[in-house]
Amino acid sequence: MSLRRYVGDIGIVGYIVRLAILLVFAVYFVVPLVWLLFATSRDSANLNNIWFPLTFGSVDRLVQSWNDILNYQNGEMALWLGNSVRYAGLSLAGSLAVCIPAGYVLAIGRFPGRKLLLWLTLITMLLPISAMVLPMFLELNLVHLVNTQWAVILPAIFFPFGVYLSYVYYGTSLPRELVDAARVDGCSDLRVFWHIALPLAKPLLGLLAFISFNANWNNFFGPYVMLNDDTLYNLPVGINSVVAGTSALRPGFNPTPGAVSFQQADAAMAALFMIVPVAIVFVFSMRYVTSGAFTGGVKG
Secondary structure, eight states: OOOOHTTTSSSHHHHHHHHHHHHHHHHHHHHHHHHHHHHHOOOOOHHOOOOOOSSSOOHHHHHHHHHHHHHHTTTTHHHHHHHHHHHHHHHHHHHHHHHHHHHHHHHOOOOTTTTHHHHHOOOOOOOEEEEEHHHHHHHHHHHTTTOOOTHHHHHHHHOHHHHHHHHHHHHHSSHHHHHHHHHHHTTHHHHHHHIIGGGGGHHHHHHHHHHHHHHTTOHHHHHHOOOOOOGOOHHHHHHHHHHHHHHSSSSSOOOOOOOOOOOHHHHHHHHHHHHHHHHHHHHHHHHHHHTTTTTTTTTO
């Protein structure tokens, strides 16, 4: 293959500049992940060596980090992992079941209060989660759901960004004439949505699924406020509690009585527990994520 095929119309200088920019971004995103992989195999002395940060330690240290994670507090880390899977999975299913129909109705329907609902969705989407936690806590406490799994799942089901993205998609990519023709043929609104609108939204489903799963998997602030039973923690809150109570991870602090034995390599392994599921979901949904990223960019 000739160089011209790679260079195209941008010229050799433009090709080199583009390649350099891509390499810079690759280094920026990949190097921390590589360091994290190697950190699970290195002891504390080697881990803090700034001259050789990207070196593999030993298989024994890697196996020990794995065993420390699995055996921590008689398997509590595995319990938190299971909680994270359950919270993220149920929140994902619930948010998709709410966002897609809500966005479709806002895009296709014409009813009183539609614009008000759109404005409220936008305002809620822009509000920081810290401003919404207290009202949600009071509401859930009123129905006695605080310190239960539903205190994490129910707030995550309401996903304003997903509703607005669905509204944009259906408003720009679903021909109104197609909906009208289906109604003339005798289809009810439910059948129009189920047989026409939903099958056309596969890129949207993939994109929303990834965004929702990623947000729910990494959700820290909500579970941190809503839960006080450590058996209900998800991974972010659980790992934070371990780090906060481990003197080995806080240089300069005096050891506290009863501090857990948790080394820096173990913390790196716990971080991999957080990252790997998101990477797996991204690999399987990458085709839909890349196509859904341009959702609504071109009118159908």
